[in-house]
Amino acid sequence: MVKKKTIEVEKQPAFHSLTVEQVAEHYDTHIYEGLTSQQAAERLQTYGPNELQGNGGVKWYKVLWRQVANTLVVILLIATALAFATKDYPEGGVIAAVIIMNAAIGFWQEFNAEQTMEALRNMSSPTSQVIRDETRMTIPNNQAVPGDIMIFEDGDVVGADCRLFEVFNLETDEALLTGESLPVQKNLEFIENEEQSLGDRLNMVFSSTTVVKGRAKGIIISTGMGTQIGQIATTLMEVGNNETTPLQKRLNNMAYWIFFAAMILVVIVFGVHKFVYSNEVAIYAISVAIAMIPEGLVAVVTLTMAFGVNRMAEVKALVRRLSSLESLGAVTNICSDKTGTLTQSKMVAVRMWLPGDGFYRVTGTGFLPQGDIYRQGDHAGDGNVIQSGETKIETGEGGNQFLRAIQAASLCNMAELRKTTNPQVHGEWTAIGDPTEIALQVLAYKAGLAKPELLTQGFNLVAEFPFDSSVKRMSVLYRGPDSESGPGDHLVFLKGATERVIDSCTHWFDGDQERSMQGEKGGIENDAFVNMIMEKVEIMAEQGLRVLSLAYRRYHPEPGVDLVHDLVRDEVEKDLIFLGLVGIYDPPRAESRPAVLQCYDAGIRVHMLTGDHPSTAAAIAKEVAIIPSDVPIKNNPLIMTAPQFDGMTDEEVDKLEELPRVVARCSPTTKVKMIAALHRRNLFAVMTGDGVNDSPSLKAANVGIAMGQSGSDVAKQASDIVLTDDNFATIVKAVAEGRRIFVNIQKFIQHLLSANVAEIVVLVVGLAFKDGDGHSVFPMSPVQILFLNMITSSPPAMGLGLEPASEYNMSEPPRSAKQGLFTYEIIMDTFVYGLAMGLLTFGAFCLVLFGNNGGNLGSGCNNEYSDGCHGVFLARATGYACLTLLLLAHAINCRSLRSPGWTIKNLKTLRRNKMLWISIVFGAILMVPFIYIPGVNRSVFKHTSLSYEWGYVFAVLFIFIGFADFYKWIKRKTMKPLHVRANSELEMERMRSYMSTQTAHEETTEPKLRG
Structure with a gap:
């Protein structure tokens, strides 16, 4: 039996009044390497699982009572009583024996079922990101132990009480503990007062609170009943064991x-x-x-x-609500994300384009930082094919524009690459962070401008505005290296969706020369420049590449402005200089195409809702058979952007003969609009999601499916089913x-x-x-x-x-x-x-x-x-x-x-x-x-x-x-045959026929790039 950490809570020091070094020494841990697997296993035995005691579980007497307290058994009991009353003892005894046997069988089956459901609920409960054996990994939250290095990101539910040691714009919702309705902004400032009130311990985060903004790392100082939430015996994420499903209601009525x-x-x-x-x-x-x-x-x-x-x-689908088991059989439409679900989420930067310099080809695979960069010129073809006349860029070489672009890829980036010293993995490279950012960081390593290298040169992070699905970009503010002439300049680096990055730019680099994006008349957009950029985006996107844009500028803060608390995002992300484009390839999963075709065989239509560029989304959609491979992308009614779809009224959407199969540049509100459109057509929809903002669409869908690996805890709590492998094929298996x-x-x-x-x-x-x-x-x-x-x-x-x-x-x-x-x-x-x-x-x-x-x-x-x-x-x-x-x-x-x-x-x-x-x-x-x-x-x-x-x-x-x-x-x-189904080929032909019926002069409204 594991020991319960209850009495020791009183003996713990006031961790908020200790330095990070003192906390790390107290728990014998390292803030960069974390615990070893052996240390974590030993501490799990010492401190027990990270869970609250008395928070439900399977009660045998409740299960037994359910076997007796139902209409069917009551009638049998009446029959038993009447049999004994009429002195028909053999029959009364047999009926009583049947009742007992029925209750015993039902009890055994249901008790085992409840235990299974309890185990699965534990598996699908919030997970935690920790660093162990020098590697970032995802573990069940109940396996976290004091001394673990825990990582928090936007949307996470904090899994344990932690002393923070790295913070970037972190805000948490602590209303559960303090009653404070506004999010609390965290920092790393030392607190001398050991009796500081809970709400003012700004260098700590607490179990069961929610990260509403930013990211951070911290050392776990308490788990389970030792946490603040444990001490007041509160549980937030209790899932009822007596859920009445539609099936059970129908059986009760029967x-x-x-x-x-x-x-x-x-x-x-x-x-x-x-x-x-x-x-x-x-x-x-x-x-x-x-x-x-x-x-x-x-x-x-x-x-x-x-x-x-x-x-x-x-099949790697954890059921959180039993009603979803019944609902899956009626699914007519599946709305799926692209990255990591239909694709492998193994992104690698393969191409770059810089105005004035042209295309660059990048070699290498995965997050192994080995490969070369070649400049190809403006007439380059496929980025993966060697071109005649291309020039290899040696480490540290390249013009000012190239160096700034690599700096933006490296510094506007929270991913980490490290060569582990763990002998079990023989010094292999590992990566921590978002797959897109990992791909950009690998690109920076190949160019010789890795983030650790730039930090040692004197670049210091001042502030960060994290990626937000509503603005589709991320920016950071750095102070550059000091020089003999004085302190370094403040530099803003920005990356994101091309149209959103251009919105923030007023200049661009032509080679190493800075040019204005203003026309001859002040304030008029340089359409020629925008058209040139979008033409290159189309070239890369049609090859199935996800295209990001990079920008930067020098920032001159006003005197007296607090660069931590007084910064306004809109003020920082303006008047930037456009640097260039990076093309990232994420190959489709091998099983995605067969799974999509199986959906069409089953009469289920598949929609891709992604934040990518329309051409990128369409290219992947063709590869996985969501749309026919021989249809054009331009003026295709099956392919829309979020601005197009969101701009339509409900009446206009309902008049569409076919809802779009691909929606690009998708936002959370677009997903909700799609679900509403499907419901108005009396269709039964599955929606996948992973972000905090996906919660409304997951709840609105008939079956909400969250991603177990990449999904936030908020998304998982809003879902009916959690996929442990984030794989589209698993959704199809669940439907089957x-x-x-x-x-x-x-x-x-x-x-x-x-x-x-x-x-x-x-x-x-x-x-x-x-x-x-x-x-x-x-x-x-x-x-x-x-x-x-x-x-x-x-x-x-x-x-x-x-x-x-x-x-x-x-x-x-x-x-x-x-x-x-x-x-x-x-x-x-x-x-x-x-x-x-x-x-x-x-x-x-x-x-x-x-x-x-x-x-x-x-x-x-x-x-x-x-x-x-x-x-x-x-x-x-x-x-x-x-x-x-x-x-x-x-x-x-x-x-x-x-x-x-x-x-x-x-x-x-x-x-x-x-x-x-x-x-x-x-x-x-x-x-x-x-x-x-x-x-x-x-x-x-x-x-x-x-x-x-x-x-x-x-x-x-x-x-x-x-x-x-x-x-x-x-x-x-x-009778009408049961198995008259249009197969996948007929479905493809139906989509082609739908396209051909559209008028040739019908123009597709392009998304606005400004305003």
């Missing part, structure tokens, strides 16, 4: 209808007996009510859901799993309810047979009914819940979002199969009773065996054997709505579902001893041993098998 129908049947039974009460009439009425109730339904649903959640986890689960639920509900219909048919028709005392003779005893419902029917139903996906699973249209479990075909099949099984069983009962035993109904045959009741007991045993085998055979019918169930091919596939075929074999074998064991057969089940009657049993079985396949043949001939 239970009420079943209860209502059972009561009507009870009234009918008493009505047939002229409402004269007797023990036999009461027991018969109870038997009918029991036959109406699918006792195993709760356990089967629980098992199916638990298995589905586990299967989703195996959602479809499988929904279809399987329909299968086992049909099986269970068909059994109930069959039993009701036998019992209701049996009301016509009266014995010598005027009482109806039971064609089936109460124990037989319970045994058939619980032991015979439930295990195959569980097997149907675990049925593998059919070959048509992803080649059928998505089900309607309004479509419930009970479609017309499901209801029809339930009654047709139920009536067939009921009538065949009753027919066998009558053949034995009247054909071979003279139709002697005896007297008191519902209670005990006598010579006069031999025929009734024999007929009852025959009916029991018939219905047992029919229910087991019907499980094979339920595997498919239309396909023949008894072909050799279908029976071979049965081997894939061990639960199903084992339950069928076990059910058939178990039937035999209860027919022949003396005492049990006549006293408990109210039937007797069979001999030649087995001939009737097997004849009934073969008739039913023939009827079932004939019925399915009729359905195949008369």
Whole structure:
């Protein structure tokens, strides 16, 4: 058992009044290298997991109570009480045993399911970025330990109490702890007062607070119950264990209808007996009510859901809300990000373009800082192809414009490259930071102007304005190296989307000469320059490159201005000098194209919503088959920019025959607008997201999916599902799993309810047979009914819940979002199969009773065996054997709505579902001893041993098998086929046809670059 860090909290020093060095020494850690894996493991044993005690978990008594406190079990309890009241002790004992067994099975299954869900909730809870073994890594938040170096970024939920040692514009929301409604700006200033109030400890951050701006690093000083939030016993991210899903609500409603129908049947039974009460009439009425109730339904649903959640986890999709399992089967549209989801997120800078210098080619792959830079000139072709006449740029060479561009790439950048000294990775290069920034930092290394090198030369960071999706750019303010003539100049470096960077520029470099972007008339934009830039952007973007622009200027602060607190972003990011373009390539994932094509086969349309340039987005969209590869990019109605799409009114969007498949320069509001447009078309949408601002669209979507690796904690909390691999193909696997689960639920509900219909048919028709005392003779005893419902029917139903996906699973249209479990075909099949099984069983009962035993109904045959009741007991045993085998055979019918169930091919596939075929074999074998064991057969089940009657049993079985396949043949001939799907090629052709119908003169509105 791990030790609990509770008493030691009082002995801890006031860390806010210690220096960073003292804190690091206290926990024996290093702010750059972090802890080793061995140190972290030892401290986890010492301090325990980083989680709050008593914050939920699985309570066994609550699970047990749920097994008893439902309508179905209450009816059985009433039946038990009445059986004992009428002194029918064998039946009462069996019913009580069934209740106990049902509760035990349900408890075991649901308790395991709850534990699985609890484990998955822990897995999908906020993660933490820490430095261990000199490498930045993502760990589950409950694995963080004191002494870990934790990294915070915009949107993160702080995982532990930390003493900060590196801060850039950090602001946190501490309303949870202090009640302060405004974000708190953090700094590294030393605090002498050990009793400083919590809200004024500005050099610390606290567990469960949220980073609303900036970034930072800190040393963990407290975890779990030792944190400030732990000391006041508060938990923010508790996920309810008793979530009621739409499926559960539908099943609850079904239970009420079943209860209502059972009561009507009870009234009918008493009505047939002229409402004269007797023990036999009461027991018969109870038997009918029991036959109406699918006792195993709760356990089967629980098992199916638990298995589905586990299967989703195996394909790297963590389910945070059970309702999403049901929703996935109805998905019609998937709105996906590009970077890291459809692509590998392994970015590398391969091209540059500088005005006056032309194109540059960059060699090398990944974040290994090895490669060369070649100047190609303005007529260069593919950046990856060696060009004649290109010039290699040696380290440190290049004109002023080239050097400034590399400085901007290096310094306007928070990524870190380091060659680790960890012997386990043999000195390999590792990278920390955003993939785009890593690519730019690698470029700087190749040019000999790495960030560490520039910092040693005297560049000092003064302020940072982080990347924001609303402005699509990032800037930093540095003070340059001092010289003999005085202190260094202040320099602003900026990078971002080209149109947003140009917005901030008034000059540009032509070679090493600075030129104004103003025309002859002051204040008029130099359209020729803008057109030149956008032409180069198009050249690079059409090659699938993500294009960033770089700019800089000298900054002259006003006297008395505080360069930390008084800076205004708009004032810093203006009057800049445009430096050039960098082209970054992010290759698509190998599995993305097959996954997109699979979506089209399944009738699901895929949309890419990305912040990239339209040509870059379109090039990648073609590679992964979101749009046809042979369609033009210009004037393509399937490709829009966010300004175009956002500029349309809802009415204009609704008039579009097709919503755009690619939306470039996308903002969070664009995603919300797309979801709203899909909902107005009654479509069912998945939305992916990773940023803080993606939360509204994740919540608005029918299923919100957050990225587990790159996603912020805020996005994860707003999502229904978290992908642990950030892979688009995983989304498609999750949709396939959602479809499988929904279809399987329909299968086992049909099986269970068909059994109930069959039993009701036998019992209701049996009301016509009266014995010598005027009482109806039971064609089936109460124990037989319970045994058939619980032991015979439930295990195959569980097997149907675990049925593998059919070959048509992803080649059928998505089900309607309004479509419930009970479609017309499901209801029809339930009654047709139920009536067939009921009538065949009753027919066998009558053949034995009247054909071979003279139709002697005896007297008191519902209670005990006598010579006069031999025929009734024999007929009852025959009916029991018939219905047992029919229910087991019907499980094979339920595997498919239309396909023949008894072909050799279908029976071979049965081997894939061990639960199903084992339950069928076990059910058939178990039937035999209860027919022949003396005492049990006549006293408990109210039937007797069979001999030649087995001939009737097997004849009934073969008739039913023939009827079932004939019925399915009729359905195949008369009903609309299930598998009429347009495949991916037809979908591509449909998109081409849509484009061709657009008028040739229709102009695409270009996004404005200014204003």
